[in-house]
Each structure stands twice: as C-alpha cells, then as structure tokens.
Amino acid sequence: MSQRQLHLGLFLFATGYHPAGWRLPEAVADGAFDPEFLRRVALKLEQAKFDFFFLGDRLASAAEEQFTFPSQMVRLEPFTMLSYLAAATEKIGLIVTVNTTYAEPYHVARMTASLDYLSRGRLAWNVVTGADPRAALNFSREKHWDNAKRYDYADEFVDVVKRLWDSWEDDAFIRDKSTGVFVDESKVHAIHHRGSHFSVLGPLNVARPPQGQIPLLSAGTSERSQELGARFSSAIFTGEILLEEARRFYASIKGKLARYGRTPDELFIMPGLVPLVGRTQEEAHAKYRELSSLLVTDFNLGPLSNRLGIDLSGYPLDGPLPDLSLSNHPGDKARRLVELARRATGHEDITIRELFHYFAATARGHLLIVGDPERIADQMEEWFVNEAADGFNICPPYMPGGLDLFVDLVVPVLQRRGLFRTEYEASTFRGHFGLSRPENRYAKRTALQGAAE
Ligand SMILES: Cc1cc2nc3c(=O)[nH]c(=O)nc-3n(C[C@H](O)[C@H](O)[C@H](O)COP(=O)(O)O)c2cc1C
Incomplete structure (x- = not known):
C-alpha cells in the first residue's frame, strides 16, 4: 500500500482570510466577481495538484461585515461559479455548499447530479444546516430552526437526495436505434419517500451521476453534526487551532464510524489552515x-x-x-x-x-501560522503524523499572492518529503481521495418494482 499522503484544498475567500488581506498593495480586492481571477486561482490549484476548490455559502449579508469578513459579505452563488470553473479545469475537485434548511431535496439532487456531469465526476457537496440565523428572514420565516430541528431535517434530506441519485441504474440507458427502446424501465426506480418532512416520489430527472454517489462533506461542531458526518461524510472540515484539541476531535470522529459500518480511511479530517508564507x-x-x-x-x-x-x-x-x-x-x-x-x-x-x-x-x-516554507511544512507534518489532520483546507490570508506563495514554496517542500502527490492519479473527487464508486442500491434488487412504475 502506498504511503498515507496529505490532502489539500482551497477554502476560497476571494479577498483573503485575513480581514485586512484585501488592503495589501499587492492584493486583488475585487476578485470575487471576476471570472478571470477565479479561473486563474483554479488553474493554480491544478498546477499544484490540489484535491479541491471549496466555496462556502451563507444566505444572508450585511454591510458592516466589511471590517470582519468581507469575503463572506458578498460572493457568487456556488453552483453558478463552480459550473464555470468545471469548464475551465480538468482535474481539480469542486465542492459546492448547500444549506439543507432552506432547500428541497429534489432540487439539490438535480443540481448536484448535473454539476457532477458537467465536471466529469469532480463534485462534492458540503452539507450545512446554516451557521447564519439571519437567513430565516430572507426565506419567509420568522426564526432559524434550532439545532435539533435543522439536523432532523438534514438527515432526512440527505437520505432522500442519496436515493434520488440512485434512481436510474447505471445501465438503464439502451438507446437502441433499431428497436426504438431508449431506456430499460426495469432499471428506473421511483423512491416512494414519505417521511416526517418530505414526500418525494421520484425518479430524479437526471441520470445517475458519474460518481454514482456524490461525496458529502460536513463542518458542524455540534453532536448532531458530528453524527451526520460520521454517517454520511467523506470529509469533515474543522477549525481547531490547538494540536491536542484537533487530535481529540480526530479520534472522536473516527471512533464513531464503526457504528455506521464504516472504516476510518473512509472519512478525512481537514482542519482549516491560514499559512502566511515568506521566503x-x-x-x-x-x-x-x-x-x-x-x-x-x-x-x-x-x-x-x-x-x-x-x-x-x-x-x-x-x-x-x-x-x-x-x-x-x-x-x-x-x-x-x-x-x-x-x-x-x-x-x-x-x-x-x-x-x-x-x-x-x-x-x-482557523489556525494562522506565519513562517518560511520549511517551518510551515513542519507544522503541517506535525499535525498529519500525529493524527490531528488528514489534510488541510488552505485559507490564504490574502489573494492571490498568499496562495501563490503557498503553492510555489510550501507545496514543493511537502512533495519532497513524500507528503503530497506530484501528479494526479485520478480525475474525479472520489479518485483523489481513493474512494471507490458505490454500487447502486437498486441494482441488486429485482427489476419488478421499476417495471411497474
Ligand atoms: C471549515 C468550515 C466551513 C463552513 N462552511 C459553512 C458554510 O459555507 N455555510 C454555513 O452555513 N456554515 C458553514 N460552516 C458552519 C458549520 O456548518 C456549522 O453550522 C457550524 O460549525 C455550527 O455547528 P452546528 O451546525 O453543528 O451547530 C462551516 C464550518 C467550518 C468549520
């Protein structure tokens, strides 16, 4: 078996993670809405063989955030941005954030499956239930639901989406010009879901996505979020700044996996890291x-x-x-x-x-570390070998220079140490993380149900 290696992604803050990052003379301050800037960033990540480009999302804004987090105050809608970047890139994984509290599973299954096609299997979904309570006021509600209700809803939501993705078996399409049969109806499945929050008949109106099941990611801190992550996620984003706490979190999450019939190598723990790199x-x-x-x-x-x-x-x-x-x-x-x-x-x-x-x-x-390339690589290695992290969600403090320095100076050090890939071995999100493509849950069942629908 090959040596365990780091996974690296970009957590995009277009004006940098540091609240004043955009004020540096060399920083680009208006990249968030500039397709050329975004394309350049994504290509830089591919040059460095990063695993993914990740875009967070919130459903509310306020002008006073300009002094604390201008990057989150205004930005592009994730599906729109990532569709564009899917066309501009070839290998890098793309992570879209969708908040389940203000969405419908059929829509989300459809949009994610579509983007998985357009990116040729490079999509992952960051499942959030909404860190920002102000969102309620933008969606005709008086109040943001409490943690329990949001995660009850999210659990059922995710389950419905996953079943919708499977509603067409991989070999359902015959497209036989001589007989005129386009699809084998026995391989198409309504999901007949009737739960506490959703009633969804199915099937989805998009064929099974290229990755079969699009990988899920999550980032909550509550017990319910950790359970959701242990059950469904391929990666969990965290925000620890102390090694001991990160190790505890790592061990605790990995320890929950067996309950869901999963093994520790199916879930990657990725803390955020803000590297301020100098020569x-x-x-x-x-x-x-x-x-x-x-x-x-x-x-x-x-x-x-x-x-x-x-x-x-x-x-x-x-x-x-x-x-x-x-x-x-x-x-x-x-x-x-x-x-x-x-x-x-x-x-x-x-x-x-x-x-x-x-x-x-x-x-x-997120952990901010300041140093030369060797020193930053040392700290990453320390967290990695001590099982505090399987990789990092890199948040450059300013853009694009903060990212360029990390890619040009730190990544080669990690590669020299054998800690990071020098070439892509795969071209799907699952492939980058060594995750196999799951079988369709309906494929093994008799075709009778599908034929009757
Ligand atoms: C790295 C990271 C990224 C996150 N991205 C988002 C996001 O884009 N949108 C969002 O609503 N919440 C985001 N969150 C917040 C979490 O999803 C979660 O709601 C928050 O940590 C509160 O935890 P809880 O939901 O378990 O109560 C993020 C958290 C972390 C650590």
Whole structure:
C-alpha cells in the first residue's frame, strides 16, 4: 500500500482570510466577481495538484461585515461559479455548499447530479444546516430552526437526495436505434419517500451521476453534526487551532464510524489552515505585521477577554499581557493562544494590542501560522503524523499572492518529503481521495418494482 499522503484544498475567500488581506498593495480586492481571477486561482490549484476548490455559502449579508469578513459579505452563488470553473479545469475537485434548511431535496439532487456531469465526476457537496440565523428572514420565516430541528431535517434530506441519485441504474440507458427502446424501465426506480418532512416520489430527472454517489462533506461542531458526518461524510472540515484539541476531535470522529459500518480511511479530517508564507521567517513576520497594521477595528476587548478568561478592560493596550495564571479557564488554553500569537508576531514580549491582532485574524477559528516554507511544512507534518489532520483546507490570508506563495514554496517542500502527490492519479473527487464508486442500491434488487412504475 502506498504511503498515507496529505490532502489539500482551497477554502476560497476571494479577498483573503485575513480581514485586512484585501488592503495589501499587492492584493486583488475585487476578485470575487471576476471570472478571470477565479479561473486563474483554479488553474493554480491544478498546477499544484490540489484535491479541491471549496466555496462556502451563507444566505444572508450585511454591510458592516466589511471590517470582519468581507469575503463572506458578498460572493457568487456556488453552483453558478463552480459550473464555470468545471469548464475551465480538468482535474481539480469542486465542492459546492448547500444549506439543507432552506432547500428541497429534489432540487439539490438535480443540481448536484448535473454539476457532477458537467465536471466529469469532480463534485462534492458540503452539507450545512446554516451557521447564519439571519437567513430565516430572507426565506419567509420568522426564526432559524434550532439545532435539533435543522439536523432532523438534514438527515432526512440527505437520505432522500442519496436515493434520488440512485434512481436510474447505471445501465438503464439502451438507446437502441433499431428497436426504438431508449431506456430499460426495469432499471428506473421511483423512491416512494414519505417521511416526517418530505414526500418525494421520484425518479430524479437526471441520470445517475458519474460518481454514482456524490461525496458529502460536513463542518458542524455540534453532536448532531458530528453524527451526520460520521454517517454520511467523506470529509469533515474543522477549525481547531490547538494540536491536542484537533487530535481529540480526530479520534472522536473516527471512533464513531464503526457504528455506521464504516472504516476510518473512509472519512478525512481537514482542519482549516491560514499559512502566511515568506521566503524567510523575517519576511513572513513583516507581512504579518503589515496585515495587522491594516486592520480596521475599535479594539473591543470583550471577546478576547472571554477567550482568555481574563478581563482585559483596564489594562493598557500597548502594555504587557496580564499574568496568564489569572485565567479562569481550566487547563492552559489562554497560554496556548498567547503562544501562537507570539510565534506569529515573531517575538516573546507581545502587547495586548498584538495579541488582539492575532485574535482578530483568527476569530473565525482557523489556525494562522506565519513562517518560511520549511517551518510551515513542519507544522503541517506535525499535525498529519500525529493524527490531528488528514489534510488541510488552505485559507490564504490574502489573494492571490498568499496562495501563490503557498503553492510555489510550501507545496514543493511537502512533495519532497513524500507528503503530497506530484501528479494526479485520478480525475474525479472520489479518485483523489481513493474512494471507490458505490454500487447502486437498486441494482441488486429485482427489476419488478421499476417495471411497474
Ligand atoms: C471549515 C468550515 C466551513 C463552513 N462552511 C459553512 C458554510 O459555507 N455555510 C454555513 O452555513 N456554515 C458553514 N460552516 C458552519 C458549520 O456548518 C456549522 O453550522 C457550524 O460549525 C455550527 O455547528 P452546528 O451546525 O453543528 O451547530 C462551516 C464550518 C467550518 C468549520
């Protein structure tokens, strides 16, 4: 068996993951709506042999997000963007995000199957139930459902979609010009679904997608989301910043798989990673400091105080950090955060302002590491060999330069170490992850049911 290797994807934030990424002189600030920019990014990923291009989605927006997360404030609709990129690329996997809370399974089965065809088997679906409660107000509802209802709905939703994908057997199409028989009706199946939330007859009006079953991904943190992931997902996106916590999460999720008749190598854990790469350590730290100086913020220390377990009000912003043993959090969580901030800043005696800069840059939960290519590769390797990650969802801090540096300088180091592929061995999403194509659930059953429909 070949050596276990990393999987790498891009988690696209068109203006960069860092809230001030777009303000760097060399950054492209308007790439989100520019097809040429998006195409160039996707081709760069293919050049690096990345596994996938991933686009998140939210169903609400507000102008004040400009200072915290401009990339999420406005962006293209995922199916539309990825259809375009499917035509512009050949190998890279494409991950579309669909929120089940505000959708219908028949629509989603149809759109995903269609895009799997247009990409020749390169699609995966990031199943979310909606991190943004404001979406309710855009979909004629008064309230975003609670976690239990969203995941009850999502469980049934996903089950219906998966059955719809199977409603046409792979060899249902005869297209015999001499007899005039286009399809073998015994190989076409209505799904007759009647559940708590959906009633769907089927069959789908798209043939079985090229991958048979389109791989699912998920990214929730709640127990219900983890169960959904353990049951259905081929990959789980996470946002840990501490190695020990990431290892715990990894072991916990992999431990749930047996319950669903699955093995640990069928599910890949992919934390986000924000690599701020410089040719040298000093260059990387200088870029980090430049980004920090560009943050637009009122230095509200409330959230950081909560995170540290120390009330920072009353401490001077440019003074030293308080004694971390004052933290009312158990364990050494506060100390770990400070350690990461010190490493990013490049010196030990950081101020509260500098800690705030690190916190603001990582408030969305992904690990920011600052360094030269070897140092960044070292940290990736450490997480990989210690079973904290099977790969990473790369979130460049600014675009496109932050991605280019990672691809041009870090990927070759990973390849030299045998940790990452140097050529594609497959051209489907399943293929990149070594996942086999599942058999159609109806194929083994008698053809009687289908013939009667
Ligand atoms: C890497 C990553 C990507 C995510 N992408 C999205 C997204 O695009 N849209 C969304 O609504 N939620 C997204 N989420 C949020 C999760 O799906 C989930 O709703 C959130 O973590 C809250 O967890 P829960 O749903 O288990 O309560 C993402 C989470 C992570 C860690």
